[in-house]
Amino acid sequence: MKHAVTYELLKKDSRTKARRGRVHTPHGTIETPVFMPVGTAATVKAMRPEQVKEMGAQIILSNTYHLYLRPGHEIVREAGGLHKFMNWDRAILTDSGGFQVFSLGALRKITEEGVQFRSHIDGSKHMLSPEKSMEIQNALGSDIMMAFDECAPYPSDRDYVKNSLERTTRWLKRCKEYHKDTERQSLFGIMQGGMYKDLRYESAMQVVDLDLPGYAIGGLSVGEPKELMLDILDDCVDYLPEEKARYLMGVGSPDYLFEGVERGVDMFDCVLPTRIARHGMAMTSYGRVNIKNAKYERDFEALDPECDCYTCRNYSKAYLRHLYKCDEMLSAMLLSNHNLHFLVNMMGNIRKAIEEDRFLEYKNEFYTKYGRF
Numbered sequence: 001m002k003h004a005v006t007y008e009l010l011k012k013d014s015r016t017k018a019r020r021g022r023v024h025t026p027h028g029t030i031e032t033p034v035f036m037p038v039g040t041a042a043t044v045k046a047m048r049p050e051q052v053k054e055m056g057a058q059i060i061l062s063n064t065y066h067l068y069l070r071p072g073h074e075i076v077r078e079a080g081g082l083h084k085f086m087n088w089d090r091a092i093l094t095d096s097g098g099f100q101v102f103s104l105g106a107l108r109k110i111t112e113e114g115v116q117f118r119s120h121i122d123g124s125k126h127m128l129s130p131e132k133s134m135e136i137q138n139a140l141g142s143d144i145m146m147a148f149d150e151c152a153p154y155p156s157d158r159d160y161v162k163n164s165l166e167r168t169t170r171w172l173k174r175c176k177e178y179h180k181d182t183e184r185q186s187l188f189g190i191m192q193g194g195m196y197k198d199l200r201y202e203s204a205m206q207v208v209d210l211d212l213p214g215y216a217i218g219g220l221s222v223g224e225p226k227e228l229m230l231d232i233l234d235d236c237v238d239y240l241p242e243e244k245a246r247y248l249m250g251v252g253s254p255d256y257l258f259e260g261v262e263r264g265v266d267m268f269d270c271v272l273p274t275r276i277a278r279h280g281m282a283m284t285s286y287g288r289v290n291i292k293n294a295k296y297e298r299d300f301e302a303l304d305p306e307c308d309c310y311t312c313r314n315y316s317k318a319y320l321r322h323l324y325k326c327d328e329m330l331s332a333m334l335l336s337n338h339n340l341h342f343l344v345n346m347m348g349n350i351r352k353a354i355e356e357d358r359f360l361e362y363k364n365e366f367y368t369k370y371g372r373f
């Protein structure tokens with residue numbers, strides 16, 4: 001049968017595992033490596049969809065957990081699905097809710113059936129299961145649906161991680177069983193295994209055995225030291241088949257993106273660009289700028305001299321600092337616009353560098369200018 005989502009490998013870097021590819025979806029083609037903006041409550045915060053599209057974003061992420069609790073997946077279904085509801089006609093990936101229940105919901109109990117939790121909004125009791133997660137994602141109509149999994153906390157002991165990954169595999173089989181319309185939406189499996197390379201291998205073999213259109217590396221970016229994450233990634237990316245898309249969940253800031261690309265990852269997500277914008281922080285070619293710093297009071301230069309985004313073309317640091325100090329809404333709008341543009345633009349430069357076989361040179365050039373992370 002034809003899968004809704006397919007991966008096309010275009011070029012492999014000659015010196016690293018970096019690769020240039022495409023993810024074909026019913027809502028357009030995604031050039032990879034790609035950074036995917038997060039739009040948790042069916043909006044990329046403080047951004048209109050036209051702006052997100054205009055900067056070149058090809059896919060955005062949303063959340064089963066949040067949309068199930070509010071407004072409810074049946075309302076989104078009646079609206080004609082998430083694309084229609086939020087006026088976004090490119091690709092959408094939705095997470096399965098597992099991670100969000102652990103990170104947001106007041107967790108009550110994990111059983112073979114699924115997860116019982118209380119809503120972080122009104123404390124009401126709910127149950128998420130593989131079947132429920134698939135039902136919700138079918139209603140949302142996302143192009144890529146993530147499997148219902150357990151992201152083991154860090155640190156977790158080996159026995160817990162082993163039992164957890166085995167239950168996650170059983171849940172994945174139930175997701176695959178439940179999901180019928182494979183030509184409209186594709187299910188991605190998620191490799192777990194904590195910080196144990198042999199368990200990562202076990203999880204990967206179990207997940208890949210189900211022959212899905214794409215796979216994610218889960219269970220990382222959960223508070224572990226950077227060196228540990230990179231050490232795990234050195235090996236576990238290769239446990240996934242070369243001919244399928246590889247998505248590293250929850251990663252990341254610029255340095256993590258370079259490290260992930262270098263190890264063969266195609267897709268990334270991160271809430272940072274819009275989250276730090278709301279706290280007055282900007283990512284620029286010369287490192288992070290904390291706009292509330294007094295040194296910008298009379299700085300009438302653009303935020304980033306090398307950026308051509310709407311914010312950098314029209315406003316100064318002094319003005320952006322003023323907006324932030326006055327707690328004006330335009331502050332989050334302008335900084336979010338720049339931060340998203342910065343990461344989307346950086347990934348475009350990474351794709352070009354891989355095409356021209358100078359990925360390592362670009363990485364070193366970026367690090368030198370950006371400075372300490």
Ligand SMILES: CNc1nc2cc3c(=O)[nH]c(N)nc3c(CCc3ccccc3)c2[nH]1
Binds near residue numbers: 093
């Ligand atoms: C920040 N670090 C981070 N580590 C993660 C691990 C997992 C994981 O092991 N399993 C699942 N299902 N999701 C994870 C996520 C959420 C990613 C996301 C956010 C928003 C929208 C769509 C997708 C993670 N995020």
Ligand SMILES: [Zn+2]
Binds near residue numbers: 307309313
């Ligand atoms: Zn800019």
